[in-house]
Amino acid sequence: MIEFQSIWLQTSCYRFTVDLLNLKELRRFGSLHSALSSVLGVFPVSCIHLGAETCRIKGCSIPKELGFEVIASPVEAQVLNPYCELGEEGLRQILTDVIEEVKQSLNQDIDGAEILHSLLNASWLQSLLKVYECLEKFLRDTPAPLLDCASGLSFQLLIDIRARPGCSEEARELYRLLRQPHLQALLSAHDTVAQRDFEPVLPPMPDDLPDDEEATRIVCLVKNKQPLGATIKRNEITGEISIARVIHGGLADRSGLLHAGDRIIEVNGFPVDGMEPEQVIQVVQARSQGTIMFKVVPITERPIHNQTMLYVRALVDYTPQQDPTIPCADAGMSFRKGDVLEIVDQTDALWWQAKKLPSNTACAGLIPSTNLLKRKQREFWWSQPYQPQTCTQTLSTVEEEDMMAIDEKCVEADEEAFESEELREEDDFSSNSEGIYLAGFRCSMRLCRRRSHSTTQPSCQAFCTSGCYSALNSPYEEVVRYQRHPQDTHRLIALLGPSGVGVNELRRRLIEMNPNLFQGAVPHTTRAPKGYEESGREYFFTSREIFSNMVYNNRFLQYGEYKGNQYGTSISSVKDVLNSGKICVVDIEPNAIQAVRTHELKAYIIYVKPPPLAHLLETRQDSYITTNYYVNRPFKSEDFQEMEEAARKMESQFWQFFDHVIVNDELQDSCVQLLSAVKKAQDGPQWVPASWIRPSTTES
Numbered sequence: 217m218i219e220f221q222s223i224w225l226q227t228s229c230y231r232f233t234v235d236l237l238n239l240k241e242l243r244r245f246g247s248l249h250s251a252l253s254s255v256l257g258v259f260p261v262s263c264i265h266l267g268a269e270t271c272r273i274k275g276c277s278i279p280k281e282l283g284f285e286v287i288a289s290p291v292e293a294q295v296l297n298p299y300c301e302l303g304e305e306g307l308r309q310i311l312t313d314v315i316e317e318v319k320q321s322l323n324q325d326i327d328g329a330e331i332l333h334s335l336l337n338a339s340w341l342q343s344l345l346k347v348y349e350c351l352e353k354f355l356r357d358t359p360a361p362l363l364d365c366a367s368g369l370s371f372q373l374l375i376d377i378r379a380r381p382g383c384s385e386e387a388r389e390l391y392r393l394l395r396q397p398h399l400q401a402l403l404s405a406h407d408t409v410a411q412r413d414f415e416p417v418l419p420p421m422p423d424d425l426p427d428d429e430e431a432t433r434i435v436c437l438v439k440n441k442q443p444l445g446a447t448i449k450r451n452e453i454t455g456e457i458s459i460a461r462v463i464h465g466g467l468a469d470r471s472g473l474l475h476a477g478d479r480i481i482e483v484n485g486f487p488v489d490g491m492e493p494e495q496v497i498q499v500v501q502a503r504s505q506g507t508i509m510f511k512v513v514p515i516t517e518r519p520i521h522n523q524t525m526l527y528v529r530a531l532v533d534y535t536p537q538q539d540p541t542i543p544c545a546d547a548g549m550s551f552r553k554g555d556v557l558e559i560v561d562q563t564d565a566l567w568w569q570a571k572k573l574p575s576n577t578a579c580a581g582l583i584p585s586t587n588l589l590k591r592k593q594r595e596f597w598w599s600q601p602y603q604p605q606t607c608t609q610t611l612s613t614v615e616e617e618d619m620m621a622i623d624e625k626c627v628e629a630d631e632e633a634f635e636s637e638e639l640r641e642e643d644d645f646s647s648n649s650e651g652i653y654l655a656g657f658r659c660s661m662r663l664c665r666r667r668s669h670s671t672t673q674p675s676c677q678a679f680c681t682s683g684c685y686s687a688l689n690s691p692y693e694e695v696v697r698y699q700r701h702p703q704d705t706h707r708l709i710a711l712l713g714p715s716g717v718g719v720n721e722l723r724r725r726l727i728e729m730n731p732n733l734f735q736g737a738v739p740h741t742t743r744a745p746k747g748y749e750e751s752g753r754e755y756f757f758t759s760r761e762i763f764s765n766m767v768y769n770n771r772f773l774q775y776g777e778y779k780g781n782q783y784g785t786s787i788s789s790v791k792d793v794l795n796s797g798k799i800c801v802v803d804i805e806p807n808a809i810q811a812v813r814t815h816e817l818k819a820y821i822i823y824v825k826p827p828p829l830a831h832l833l834e835t836r837q838d839s840y841i842t843t844n845y846y847v848n849r850p851f852k853s854e855d856f857q858e859m860e861e862a863a864r865k866m867e868s869q870f871w872q873f874f875d876h877v878i879v880n881d882e883l884q885d886s887c888v889q890l891l892s893a894v895k896k897a898q899d900g901p902q903w904v905p906a907s908w909i910r911p912s913t914t915e916s
């Protein structure tokens with residue numbers, strides 16, 4: 217189907233609009249601007265605007281092959297106001313032109329182009345320009361109000377219409393319109409402007425002010441549904457009430473009249489000295505509408521804080537309503553693991569102010585500072601029953617024990633059929649599909665882990681040290697916005713999910729889709745090569761000594777033992793793929809998360825989540841699972857339950873590290889989602905740990 221679009225051409229004194237046929241065709245000729253300029257070169261085209269109107273240009277024959285044509289021929293060149301070259305919509309047209317230009321820069325990796333584009337595209341900016349243009353127009357026309365009490369007139373009209381029996385449909389519609397609160401508010405605003413009634417009416421100054429009275433300030437805030445956005449505290453010795461903090465972007469903050477440290481003397485005429493803070497709040501809340509009047513003694517020296525913008529990823533969950541220590545639960549902000557927070561105020565050592573991104577609210581919320589959260593975690597940790605006191609226990613080992621438990625159950629269930637369907641040695645980890653060597657398949661440790669990651673394995677400790685990222689260490693991770701430069705190596709794509717969910721299937725399909733772009737990492741093994749295998753293609757065949765040495769030197773992302781042989785994915789084989797210009801796709805176990813989240817690999821972690829049980833039963837009817845002992849046996853309902861249980865555990869411990877989540881329901885859909893996630897990972901801007909971009913900062 218042909219899409220119709222139109223274009224305005226803005227010259228210094230004429231404006232044309234051209235209907236385009238199939239805009240995509242036109243794009244072949246580069247930018248819209250240059251294509252049209254070349255066609256309509258006779259006119260100095262200064263501005264092009266995509267709009268919805270039709271247009272006609274006479275006598276301009278545009279070659280058909282350009283993909284667009286002029287619909288009709290009568291001349292409709294409109295002479296614009298010579299005093300205002302840009303026309304009434306001039307600014308908006310310039311903006312549209314600039315947006316179009318900036319859009320071209322989006323793919324050219326120009327720093328800040330994306331931010332600029334979203335800023336220029338913001339609907340508020342468009343509205344603001346409309347307002348500006350209206351104001352400009354009226355400034356020239358200098359309009360004067362016809363009457364200064366439009367509200368009164370409207371009110372009178374309402375009464376009259378109501379009083380008339382059997383009035384017309386038009387009158388009833390007018391009645392409905394005039395009763396709209398927005399229209400009434402508009403008329404009221406009109407009257408305020410017409411009457412030039414701009415100043416707030418302040419209460420008169422008392423005559424009998426003593427000479428030594430402290431300088432006070434009367435602050436009137438108009439109350440709406442928003443909270444005041446300030447917390448108060450009481451000095452236990454003097455009984456004085458003062459403002460403890462002003463919430464960034466809240467009502468008090470936006471007024472610019474109340475500040476932390478200001479002493480409150482009166483609220484709505486009530487002296488508050490000696491009151492409990494709760495009583496003061498009651499006085500404030502007693503008046504649900506209208507103005508609240510504060511009499512305050514302003515703080516003499518307001519501390520100057522140079523706030524630096526800080527963005528963090530939350531590595532823990534927080535709910536203010538469950539925190540008895542928060543100064544004001546209503547001012548608190550809850551967050552979940554993985555949320556990105558913009559810290560807007562760190563002046564208080566214990567309570568920061570933050571916004572959750574993406575944020576459409578101006579008002580920040582209170583969150584515990586890093587130090588406070590660590591303290592809370594320590595207290596919580598000490599209050600728990602005894603556990604071995606290494607942080608490796610908190611995540612890595614516990615997680616592995618859980619996984620072990622799942623597998624033990626699996627073995628019990630399968631024991632009967634064990635002999636007949638035993639997993640053969642040949643069914644190990646690599647595969648060759650239509651000449652494409654998918655190195656790394658089944659080498660993902662997903663089989664190995666069941667046997668090899670026992671707690672007795674000595675070298676496992678090496679992993680735990682690098683993987684010691686317990687939330688106890690750092691509840692927040694500083695992040696920065698990062699966009700990969702086209703010349704940089706690709707980000708590693710790491711897939712992760714509970715056993716059987718389809719991680720390998722998705723990885724295999726992705727690589728097969730475009731083996732010139734996607735590749736797995738060639739694993740190392742200590743087993744002997746088979747006749748057809750080549751070192752460096754299916755595996756790097758290596759001796760036990762070298763393998764142990766690599767383990768000792770932390771050279772593996774993950775490794776394990778299977779049928780007496782060692783298998784491992786080395787960091788260098790991942791880097792080899794990345795350095796060759798391809799996108800390396802690996803599947804990992806949770807204990808390798810920290811090993812891939814590095815400045816060098818910049819892993820983008822995609823979590824493959826099982827769909828609900830009913831969908832699993834439906835979609836996996838013809839699928840087969842490979843367990844420790846069986847190759848390709850049909851799924852049983854226990855497999856699905858174990859998968860769900862494993863998924864729950866994985867999510868509760870590692871959700872904060874997932875950059876993207878794919879629910880593997882329909883395989884085809886999941887593949888499409890995976891492809892677009894990978895594209896986003898390589899080309900789109902993302903929040904990444906600050907330590908990746910500023911390697912001097914210690915990685916947490």
Ligand SMILES: Nc1ncnc2c1ncn2[C@@H]1O[C@H](COP(=O)(O)OP(=O)(O)OP(=O)(O)O)[C@@H](O)[C@H]1O
Nearest residue numbers: 662715716717718719720721835839840881882883
């Ligand atoms: N969305 C899906 N719909 C139907 N079958 C699927 C889907 N995703 C995967 N499968 C099938 O499920 C089976 C298990 O998938 P796969 O081997 O990829 O799991 P895995 O997550 O790698 O688990 P493990 O590491 O334990 O092998 C395979 O037969 C695969 O074809």
